[in-house]
Amino acid sequence: MVRRIDPDATDWLAGGNRRELAVDRIYQVAAELIRDRGFDSISVDDVAERAGCSRATLYRYVGGKAAIRDGVMARSAAAVAREVSAAVASLTGKARVVEAILVSVRAIRADAAVSDGLAAARATGMDNYVTSSKLLGDTAIELAGLDAGDETSQWVVRIVLALLAWPLADEGSERRMVESFIS
Incomplete structure (x- = not known):
């Protein structure tokens, strides 16, 4: 009789769900490598070796390099969204919109995975995908506390992307510019 192992079961030895722990x-390792070397300079083999697993295990649990990029980006984007959400929770109106934009820019700049991912999207001509992303637009609307609308959400996303691509001299200059457009 062949005993089947439930991949979603709690592993007594690993101290949790083996799949979730592996993923x-x-x-985590991929994000560290991206931060240290940049996305284009890492390979699936690099990630597998640093994670302490085989290439086959890596592919089984997360997929190839594109899936690694997407997973790291999604996790980093969620962390950025949590940071922005916490920063604007007590704000409303124009102050919330300004802070949502500026905290987003600051958080993205601080996260190598998101910064690298956005730079790669720009370099590979995926700008349109990023600027028209429903997920990004919906997140921007929610964090900024704005009424839903494609044009509004795209405006917020484009302002954040513009500040990332063409930063001003300092955060004070960026704040003044954003405030002048929001008022």
């Missing part, structure tokens, strides 16, 4: 470890 978390792989994405």
Whole structure:
């Protein structure tokens, strides 16, 4: 009789769900490598070696390099969204919109995975995908506390992307510019 192992079961030895633990470890290592070397300078083999797993295990749990990029970006974007959400929770109106934009820019700049991912999207001509992303637009609307609307959400996303691509001299200059457009 062949005993089947439930991949979603709690592993008594690993101290949790083996799949979730492996995926978390792989994405954590990939984010560290991206931060240290940049996305284009890492390979699936680099991630597998640093995570302490085989290439086959990495592919089984997360997929190839594109899936690693997407997973790391999604996790980083969620962390940025949590940071922005916490920063604007007590704000309303124009102050919330300004802070949502500026905190987003600051958080993205601080996160190598998101910064690298956006730079890669720009370099590979995926600008249109990023600027028209429903997920990004909906997140921007929610964080900025704005009424839903494609034009509004795209405006917020484009302002954040513009500040990332063409930063001003300092955060004070960026704040003044954003405030002048929001008022």
